[in-house]
Amino acid sequence: MQQDQDSTSTLLEQVNHALNHAIPLCIQGSNSKAFLGRPVAGEVLDTRCHSGIVSYDPTELVISARAGTTLTEIEEVLEAAGQMLPCEPPHMGHGATLGGAVAAGLSGPRRPWSGSVRDFVLGTRVITGRGKHLRFGGEVMKNVAGYDLSRLMAGSFGCLGVLTEVSLKVLPKPRECLSLRLEMDVQEALSELAEWGQQPIPISAACYDGHALHLRLEGGEGSVQASRQRLGGEEIDSTFWQDLREHRHAFFDNTTPLWRLSLPNNTAPLDLPGTQLIDWGGAQRWLKSNAEGELIHRVVMELGGHATLYSKGPNPFPPLTQPLLRYHQRLKSQLDPLGIFNPGRMYAEV
Template identity: 55%
Template sequence: MVTTPDIPSHDVANHDASEALADRIRRAEAKGTPLRFVGGDTKAFYGRPVQGEPLSTREHRGITEYDPVELIVSVRTGTPLRELEAALAANGQMLPCEPPHFGENATVGGMIATGLSGPRRPWAGSVRDFVLGTRLITRQGSEQRFGGQVMKNVAGYDLSRLMVGAQGTLGLLTEVSMKVLPLPGASRSLHLDMPLNDALGKFSEWGRQPLPITAAAWLDGALHLRLEGGPSSVAATAERLGGDELKAGFWEALREQQLAFFSAEDPRALWRLSLPNHTPVLELPDVAQTDVLYDWAGAQRWLRSDLDADALREVVTRAGGHATCYRGANGQSADMPFTPLPSVLEKYHRNLKAELDPKGIFNPGRLYAAF
């Protein structure tokens, strides 16, 4: 097993600030003072603005355990995401969910709190799929551990994975244990000029075949593919599918929303539509093909539009999906970024929040205004 001091090629800062964080939470709970958790603050736009005293996790950092043979790493949540990825890459490994950074200061905690995944997600899995266990500071200021470091420890009701995407509304994450995977032996990306409907048909056709595809997107009249795996398999598939070599850096630019499609100069709202596989083109008024970027083989679609939020969500819901407003018009935060919860699901959310945070001190209103 490798621990932080034994990783020779990367200077990963190591500092346990859990007691100081716990003390701050105990005092906030006693006074009923709302707290706004802050890591790298690169994903602050995601969700509703939080009014509360900032509590930074940046000093709580470091890889606490790393076993490259068992493909398991445990890391404090204030650790910069780039440092974790560099340590894994030095051992020929990676975070398979390919999480976005959205800035140099992105932390592991932000990755877990938002649960956002990159282009590889449909083929490898989401952030939640690779979480084995977590440490959490509760409202009483005690640090609790949920799950463990092996998959068999996370059977049943899994509170550790429940924290993925909760955006700090249930407690302060201090450490996470994750499964990692080896880097692919070969990688090649292709650009194929193709109409949208043809591309959607190819997504469906190729999804039924054992092809080494790990990313598939359609933008500006072209299908973009990434092939990863054994060198012979990648080479044979590339020859079979044809097309041109895709410009280097495309997938990172897509993951980090640095393509021209995501330009901040576009005053329209940016929407993320999550849809079932093989969903056809949605009938949305005044939406051109150039207003939509199809990712995850069409299951995730980015939309630039001034459509009314309720009307858009009605269309997406009828198709079996949901719509999230990443950024409102002119880059402003949306008042209701997430799809309203059905009454039964909202009841469970309220009950869970009331159980773990009855005074509402943890990132109040971050997900929904009511809690």
Template identity: 65%
Template sequence: MRIEPVSMDDSERLVAEVSQALASGTPLAIRGGNSKAFLGRAVQGALLDTRSHRGVVSYDPTELVITARAGTPLAELNATLDAAGQMLPCEPPAFGGAATVGGMVAVGLAGPRRPWSGSVRDLVLGCRVITGHAKHLRFGGEVMKNVAGYDVSRLLAGSFGCLGLITEVSLKVLPKPRATACLSLELDADEALRELSAWRRAVLPVSAACHVDGRLHVRLEGGAGSVASALERIGGEQLEPCFWDDLREHRLAFFDDPRRLWRLSLPNASPLLDLPGATLLDWGGAQRWLKSDAPAATPRQIAHAAGGHATSFTPHPDAEPFTPLPPALLRFHRQLKQQLDPRGLFNPGRLYAGL
């Protein structure tokens, strides 16, 4: 028996809870599927659960846009797109299957295809959000121009719920590729980066590239002819497509290492770095996962020297999860928080102290 997706507009309840919190000065801890609670600083506040506000609001595959409420399970959204031969190109992780659309946008994590297809922020066309003034507003190019020069709908992507409560989001989607091939080659990390650089110059249809345990894993996507031609040039062994799902969801054996997990985001084509632990190269080398017992300052200093930054994916009482912001940028973040959430209601301190 086919189970119909659940659809429910619970926005009035959400606005009422924010209004009550505003009147009493009570901070709110926003929760969807709670699949990414390990990221960021702990939040103390009254629970505001978005999962009852769910369902696809509109979807016309010919327009390549889907609009869904924040509490919609990401798996449900993906199933709707899959039935129409379409997809979210940035491959956001679900981390156990509980992730929601609102949490996906708020955290802004993307999967292996991100360097070739864009980030979560790049997909956001518009949104509805409850502000710290308890106003339920709509933003986005399809509806109204944003005020004060801010593209509010995209500012919310990656804000970890600190700027407002997302209730609905419109996302750009794309057709699934006509042809896909996955392969694996035995190469050391230096050789892998050189090959990837050559393939980039040759404009091969690479859509994912990961190096781990002495092997370079590659996914090719595009027209049948271009994929076949790239396969002939690259060679290698066949790789099961589920490898990319396991990488995105942190199910590879690499992630079972009990040491602390760091993500280093680096400029494209960065050379190999001397990292203190086990490493996995993702995004063709622009994202490097590190398993290490080194002090928090060590990976941060290494990433900073290379022009990037490091984020801790393992909660730790003695270290901040995110790289501290320069004073000027921190001041801007605080000014933005003051404009959108002047009473500090939403997820206070999740990103940084005072935000």
């Protein structure tokens, strides 16, 4: 377990020095998500010096921790109390931190049924681009005062400020968990998922790997066992979902460019060159393809979705329309007027 360490003053000093000398900062924790986004040229600001769980009361279903705290430590503390992070944020490497998980905004297999990282952020503490250490939101589930800047930090990739502390809503672990593998083709799998989504079946993860549909059932013992009898298939080890979340499946063992495609969950199999894996019950597709990025973006956008490149590339994130780009630039100028926080990490113009 990490040693608790409050390094607020150190982080503030580094940010104010960067502001006074116009030095861009490359904000990172363990750097486990470095593969995602554009490279940043700047002085490294490492949040791992600022770690430790600030408060946790299992009866309140809220945990607050400093940004450099590892996800592993947080998950172990929650596990001991029979609780969990419902969005299953992926680690993608050793020592992944809470700040990095929120900044990247990535969620695991349970996402369509529980919500995203953003949905569970209750409050944050942030060092702004004016050198101030401010608190946004709170530690209660009902918090509607003002603009929700805390959740805006989720998925911002450190471009808007330095996260120093996060308060998250947590949930009890399900009483029963069981995973199944059902042999069927992709069309049947998507059809069945669409039908089951309208019925009281306790599905909390669904993935089609090109050969079979994998399901996770979670909830009360009665409902899980009744659904297991109805659906059939063979039981599999539930570590399947951790391996999927962390990209440890054989599908991901390849040097071919990897794309994450976010689509309406009833979208038919995509007519794109390459190999696909379906996750999130159809709402997330992983694509290994050497096709041009412009083609992939166009096809996915026409279907009402967007594509993100999970490999090195000049433009990994979905292209922005001019109105959206202006919003991004205005937001950046308000929170980081000198543009020192992870400049260009998401878009060259921001």
